[in-house]
Amino acid sequence: MRNFQPCQKPQSCALVIFGVTGDLTKRLVIPSLYNLAAAELLPERFCVVGVARCGILNEALRESLMKGLHQFATRPVEDKVANRLLECITSVEADPDDGPSFDRLKEQLERLESARDTGGNRLFYLATPPDVFAPIVRQLGRLGLLKEDHGAWRRLVIEKPFGTDLASARALNAELLNILNEHQIYRIDHYLGKETVQNILVLRFANGMFEPIWNRHHIDHVQIIVDEQLGVGHRGSFYDATGALRDMVPNHLFQLLSLIAMEPPRHFDAHNVRSEKDGVLAAIQTQSEEEALKNSVRGQYTAGKIGDTEIPDYRKTPGVRPDSATETYVAMKLNIDNWRWAGVPFYLRTGKALAMKHTEVAIKFRETPFAMFRCTPVEQLAENYLVICVEPTEGITLQFNTKVPGPVIRIDGVQMKFLYKDYFKSEPATGYETLIYDCMIGDNILFQRADGVEAGWRAVQPFLDAWKRVGSKGLEFYPAGSEGPPGAFELLKRDGRSWRKL
Numbered sequence: 001m002r003n004f005q006p007c008q009k010p011q012s013c014a015l016v017i018f019g020v021t022g023d024l025t026k027r028l029v030i031p032s033l034y035n036l037a038a039a040e041l042l043p044e045r046f047c048v049v050g051v052a053r054c055g056i057l058n059e060a061l062r063e064s065l066m067k068g069l070h071q072f073a074t075r076p077v078e079d080k081v082a083n084r085l086l087e088c089i090t091s092v093e094a095d096p097d098d099g100p101s102f103d104r105l106k107e108q109l110e111r112l113e114s115a116r117d118t119g120g121n122r123l124f125y126l127a128t129p130p131d132v133f134a135p136i137v138r139q140l141g142r143l144g145l146l147k148e149d150h151g152a153w154r155r156l157v158i159e160k161p162f163g164t165d166l167a168s169a170r171a172l173n174a175e176l177l178n179i180l181n182e183h184q185i186y187r188i189d190h191y192l193g194k195e196t197v198q199n200i201l202v203l204r205f206a207n208g209m210f211e212p213i214w215n216r217h218h219i220d221h222v223q224i225i226v227d228e229q230l231g232v233g234h235r236g237s238f239y240d241a242t243g244a245l246r247d248m249v250p251n252h253l254f255q256l257l258s259l260i261a262m263e264p265p266r267h268f269d270a271h272n273v274r275s276e277k278d279g280v281l282a283a284i285q286t287q288s289e290e291e292a293l294k295n296s297v298r299g300q301y302t303a304g305k306i307g308d309t310e311i312p313d314y315r316k317t318p319g320v321r322p323d324s325a326t327e328t329y330v331a332m333k334l335n336i337d338n339w340r341w342a343g344v345p346f347y348l349r350t351g352k353a354l355a356m357k358h359t360e361v362a363i364k365f366r367e368t369p370f371a372m373f374r375c376t377p378v379e380q381l382a383e384n385y386l387v388i389c390v391e392p393t394e395g396i397t398l399q400f401n402t403k404v405p406g407p408v409i410r411i412d413g414v415q416m417k418f419l420y421k422d423y424f425k426s427e428p429a430t431g432y433e434t435l436i437y438d439c440m441i442g443d444n445i446l447f448q449r450a451d452g453v454e455a456g457w458r459a460v461q462p463f464l465d466a467w468k469r470v471g472s473k474g475l476e477f478y479p480a481g482s483e484g485p486p487g488a489f490e491l492l493k494r495d496g497r498s499w500r501k502l
């Protein structure tokens with residue numbers, strides 16, 4: 001998210017993609033590069049080195065990426081732009097288990113850099129399974145390919161998951177920081193590529209009216225809701241080892257939480273913004289295992305129907321264990337131990353195979369102190385919510401009470417709505433364009449820092465430990481296409497609250 005206008009072209013560079021034959025490259029990386037190319041935002045001198053473990057001819061790789069582009073592009077593909085991009089791509093064979101193949105990769109990369117005159121700047125993109133992040137970085141480190149010298153930058157993009165718990169996240173960070181400096185590492189969380197998520201900072205800090213009421217004196221609680229319609233589909237074995245909490249909470253939901261709850265940064269730059277975000281994650285109250293069990297609900301979907309589509313029982317998904325205790329839904333209550341948020345619960349929920357796709361942050365304000373209008377008791381007034389709608393509706397809604405026209409006082413709840421589509425025309429995008437562009441210009445404001453990743457895992461670790469200890473005890477079931485497990489609604493009811501109706 002750049003702090004200047006107009007957009008500049010990044011410096012010349014080489015982009016090295018590990019996992020060039022994979023789904024992420026085809027579905028998101030290449031379509032984003034295409035969108036950047038169409039907007040004239042790729043470097044003047046540029047080359048892409050596509051690394052695969054088994055040799056693939058340049059022509060075959062380009063053909064397969066072109067096919068993927070036609071399938072996943074967010075806008076009609078213009079041959080001229082696509083060909084210009086694909087001509088930059090060269091296939092190279094290298095396997096992190098085979099040291100000499102990396103020596104050859106180095107030679108080929110240096111040859112291409114010199115032919116394309118890219119100036120030695122390099123962006124390494126790890127679009128591979130997470131267990132090879134460290135081995136690849138070790139190979140690159142051994143060959144000095146990540147060392148910044150003669151003014152040339154060397155950067156590394158890694159995809160989530162950054163570990164599977166606190167210990168593995170620490171180990172991965174330690175491996176990376178052994179070879180790279182923190183400023184060279186770009187840990188991607190695609191939620192930060194969403195316009196509506198980036199706008200949280202602007203809403204809070206470019207408007208004077210929110211800050212005075214953005215605290216425990218005026219806010220009753222916060223809800224972060226990421227409901228998905230998609231089931232687990234073909235990702236059974238990955239998902240069964242992961243679950244809803246690891247897949248979504250310490251990364252995507254915590255990004256939303258930290259943007260909502262952070263203190264104003266001293267400056268709008270990567271260091272200050274990330275320090276404030278990470279500071280609030282570190283202030284999430286550490287729960288005991290008993291508290292974690294009390295303050296969380298796990299659900300797993302059973303067979304059901306979404307629209308006309310029959311969804312099979314989660315446990316019958318290929319790759320999923322028939323007696324799996326993995327959660328496909330999680331709801332939890334967290335507290336933040338600082339002056340701004342003490343006593344303001346944050347309720348988080350996310351799940352698969354639910355009735356609808358909906359992502360929002362709802363900020364619920366306190367009620368009026370007493371009932372001035374006899375016609376409507378306080379508890380019957382509409383609740384005051386400021387809702388940041390992330391997806392599929394993009395916008396902001398304010399819910400408040402108003403007088404119904406007429407001679408007697410009657411009160412009804414109404415909504416004031418800002419919808420992006422009513423104000424702005426923007427080309428449909430993958431959400432990765434901004435992120436890749438920012439890597440190229442060296443702005444890591446939208447990327448996670450090591451301490452933030454670790455603070456996120458630290459906050460969820462008691463939940464992981466407690467669930468591991470109790471196994472499937474307490475796991476609730478919900479039919480695909482429903483609103484989720486009843487316990488998630490009980491979690492708020494117990495506190496005299498309820499989830500906002502979608």
Ligand SMILES: NC(=O)C1=CN([C@@H]2O[C@H](COP(=O)(O)OP(=O)(O)OC[C@H]3O[C@@H](n4cnc5c(N)ncnc54)[C@H](OP(=O)(O)O)[C@@H]3O)[C@@H](O)[C@H]2O)C=CC1
Binds near residue numbers: 020024053054095127
């Ligand atoms: N797909 C998506 O939408 C998203 C994916 N991610 C993350 O991106 C990464 C890639 O995911 P995705 O593309 O879906 O996975 P795929 O399984 O589709 O692709 C993985 C790629 O990694 C390569 N690869 C596999 N094993 C190794 C290895 N041992 N050494 C080197 N390369 C290897 C494969 O290439 P080959 O076998 O040819 O060498 C393949 O190109 C993962 O970390 C995932 O969590 C994150 C967000 C979204």
Ligand SMILES: O=C1O[C@H](COP(=O)(O)O)[C@@H](O)[C@H](O)[C@H]1O
Binds near residue numbers: 226228230247359
């Ligand atoms: O990272 C992931 O995110 C998606 C949800 O992303 P969204 O942008 O559609 O909200 C989720 O489906 C997937 O399981 C997870 O790995």
